[in-house]
Amino acid sequence: GEEHYNCISALHKSMRGSDENASLYWLARMLEGGEDPLYVARRLVRFASEDIGLADPLALTQAVAAYQGCHFIGMPECEVILAQCVVYFARAPKSIEVYRAYGNVKECLRMHTGPLPPVPLHLRNAPTRLMKNLGYGKGYKYNPMYKEPVEQDYLPEELKGTDFFKEKGT
Secondary structure (H helix, E strand, O other): OHHHHHHHHHHHHHHHOOOHHHHHHHHHHHHHOOOOHHHHHHHHHHHHHHHHHHHOOHHHHHHHHHHHHHHHHOOOOOHHHHHHHHHHHHHOOOOOHHHHHHHHHHHHHHHOOOOOOOOOHHHOOOOOHHHHHOOOOOOOOOHHHOOOOOOOOOOOHHHOOOOOOOOOOO
């Protein structure tokens, strides 16, 4: 019932707050209460990107490995795998930079009126002669062929200069 959601919320907030003892407590309370370990593991995969993100990119690898380990061996053996992951996450630095930026992109798409801007011609693939004649791919600079960074626009003209990583209204 509701306690299922209360416990997973407490686990998330304990890891987010870097409290490894509380994190272990809520994990054990869930597992010892009969919670599906794969449910917990799925939530850890989400937490790895949502709350830790780029502050520790290996967190996602840890979470996926924990999920796979739980899938392979099940309970009760997988409890230590989840415990290791939970403590790793509680101790990890946190960043919601990507989570917020993606939210800003979604807001940009929702707020757009009319048809979405077309993909710029130079970014389009040109597998046919007709597409090449229409200008698809024309002027595209293939970055690996340059020693220095390439100056090139990748967003549609209407979004030129947009930075989704800047905070919006918070």
